[in-house]
Amino acid sequence: MTFAERMLRIDRRIIFLVIGLCTLIPLLYPVGLAIKISPEVRSVYDYIESLPEGSVFLLSLDFDPASKPELYPQAVALLHHAFKKNLRVIGMTLWLPGTGMASEVVTRVARVEGKVNGKDFVFLGWSPGGSSVIINMGQDLYKAFPTDYNNQPTKDLDVLKDVQSLRDVTYVISLAAGSTGIETWYVFGKDKYKFELGGGCTGVIAPGLYPLLRSGQINGLIGGLRGAAEYEVLIGKKGRAVAGMDAQSATHFAIILLVILCNTFYLLIRTPRDKAAPGQH
Amino acid sequence: MTLLRRQLPLLITFITGILFAAQYYVPHPSSELMLTSVSKWLQIIGGFALILGVTSLFHIHAVKIRRKEPGWGYSFILYISMLGTIVIGLWHGGKETVDGVATAFGWIYSYMMVPLQGTMFAILAFFIASAAYRSFRARSREAAVLLIAAVIVMMGRVPLGEYLIPVSGDISQWILNVLNASVRRAILIGISLGAVALSLKIIFGVERAYLGGGKE
Numbered sequence: 383m384t385f386a387e388r389m390l391r392i393d394r395r396i397i398f399l400v401i402g403l404c405t406l407i408p409l410l411y412p413v414g415l416a417i418k419i420s421p422e423v424r425s426v427y428d429y430i431e432s433l434p435e436g437s438v439f440l441l442s443l444d445f446d447p448a449s450k451p452e453l454y455p456q457a458v459a460l461l462h463h464a465f466k467k468n469l470r471v472i473g474m475t476l477w478l479p480g481t482g483m484a485s486e487v488v489t490r491v492a493r494v495e496g497k498v499n500g501k502d503f504v505f506l507g508w509s510p511g512g513s514s515v516i517i518n519m520g521q522d523l524y525k526a527f528p529t530d531y532n533n534q535p536t537k538d539l540d541v542l543k544d545v546q547s548l549r550d551v552t553y554v555i556s557l558a559a560g561s562t563g564i565e566t567w568y569v570f571g572k573d574k575y576k577f578e579l580g581g582g583c584t585g586v587i588a589p590g591l592y593p594l595l596r597s598g599q600i601n602g603l604i605g606g607l608r609g610a611a612e613y614e615v616l617i618g619k620k621g622r623a624v625a626g627m628d629a630q631s632a633t634h635f636a637i638i639l640l641v642i643l644c645n646t647f648y649l650l651i652r653t654p655r656d657k658a659a660p661g662q663h
Numbered sequence: 664m665t666l667l668r669r670q671l672p673l674l675i676t677f678i679t680g681i682l683f684a685a686q687y688y689v690p691h692p693s694s695e696l697m698l699t700s701v702s703k704w705l706q707i708i709g710g711f712a713l714i715l716g717v718t719s720l721f722h723i724h725a726v727k728i729r730r731k732e733p734g735w736g737y738s739f740i741l742y743i744s745m746l747g748t749i750v751i752g753l754w755h756g757g758k759e760t761v762d763g764v765a766t767a768f769g770w771i772y773s774y775m776m777v778p779l780q781g782t783m784f785a786i787l788a789f790f791i792a793s794a795a796y797r798s799f800r801a802r803s804r805e806a807a808v809l810l811i812a813a814v815i816v817m818m819g820r821v822p823l824g825e826y827l828i829p830v831s832g833d834i835s836q837w838i839l840n841v842l843n844a845s846v847r848r849a850i851l852i853g854i855s856l857g858a859v860a861l862s863l864k865i866i867f868g869v870e871r872a873y874l875g876g877g878k879e
Binding site for chain 1: 687695698699702703705706707708709710712713723741747759769772773776777778779781783784785787788791792793795796798799800801810813815817818821822823825826832836839840843844847848
């Protein structure tokens with residue numbers, strides 16, 4: 383067995399160790415490289431900046447704890463921004479396993495910003511039905527959510543004054559980890575009830591949402607931890623996302639290096655027959 | 664029997680299909696009221712689907728435990744965890760916190776479910792790296808193009824890549840915004856046309872798989 387063949391059969395635990403170290407070391411010793419702001423993240427920021435005080439901002443936290451590392455920092459940054467701008471914030475989720483986490487992040491950031499539940503913000507919780515919930519909210523918000531997550535009747539809340547349905551919401555952002563997320567909000571919500579829609583998502587589903595962005599179906603997109611880090615830079619409140627970017631840089635480069643190495647070894651062991659018929663593998 | 668099993672469902676599907684396809688274009692209050700009512704029904708049905716899902720899960724794992732199939736121990740753990748969570752959740756009225764203090768249900772959520780799900784997702788990074796090393800090879804011209812595009816996007820999406828090769832960010836943006844978006848859009852249009860065709864087939868009773876596999 384040649385050296386190249388041995389390297390191609392390397393114990394995968396060595397790769398795991400490399401990735402582990404590439405994640406751990408930058409977290410312990412951060413470098414803090416500059417983060418460039420992408421146009422799609424800036425669009426979300428600029429739109430929220432342009433909203434007048436008291437505008438209704440709905441944040442749908444459509445993810446479960448599995449996607450917390452990427453989407454939780456996005457939620458924190460967006461909520462800080464919305465509360466700083468004195469927007470009326472409505473929190474909710476279309477993902478049942480994410481309800482507790484969504485409630486925690488909305489109330490925690492609101493407390494930090496000195497906002498009052500029921501007056502400045504409300505967390506509606508989760509309701510079954512996915513897309514049906516959006517249609518129901520578009521028809522009558524109080525029928526979709528007669529009470530909020532704390533069992534307070536939604537009709538009595540100051541934060542929802544003059545809000546009858548999704549038609550009265552100025553801006554909706556869905557932070558999504560998969561289906562029942564941004565696309566659902568567009569198809570069943572924005573298209574019919576005519577509010578502006580933005581999105582935030584995990585890095586893995588971001589490429590699939592670029593067609594919506596390019597066509598103006600969503601006005602901005604915060605993609606993955608990188609998007610969250612960009613938003614933290616924009617609001618001047620560096621948090622977990624910025625802290626995680628060095629680790630992400632290191633792991634990306636480790637994977638790139640591994641791919642280059644494996645291709646180098648692969649080219650070295652290719653037989654003349656392989657070269658003649660590259661598509662046969 | 665045929666009337667109840669075949670003709671009536673087909674008739675309901677046909678009428679509701681036509682009605683709600685037309686409803687979208689009719690902004691009359693009575694049309695909107697109808698949509699409001701039906702969306703509420705759908706939410707209620709969604710709630711029942713949850714019960715159906717849980718019941719089905721219980722049934723599948725009960726069979727595995729009874730037959731002592733390979734991995735039945737995991738099914739047993741699932742049973743205990745699920746029953747325990749349901750009982751504790753009902754005991755606390757589904758609340759994770761009461762007056763700012765975490766309940767037992769909240770403790771299960773915050774200190775078991777959140778870290779477990781996070782761990783499951785996090786270990787993907789290790790498996791992706793290992794899989795990339797083993798299988799991401801330039802075996803053909805197409806694979807080589809994919810490989811180069813992937814490397815550029817991976818570089819352009821992190822600050823270190825943009826620091827070392829400043830143009831990588833712009834090229835990555837161009838790949839995502841132009842090449843990726845156009846191909847994705849073509850796929851989306853194809854899927855949407857397929858969905859429209861399938862919807863029409865269901866409405867007009869050509870596609871009947873949703874009625875079940877029984878003979879007429």
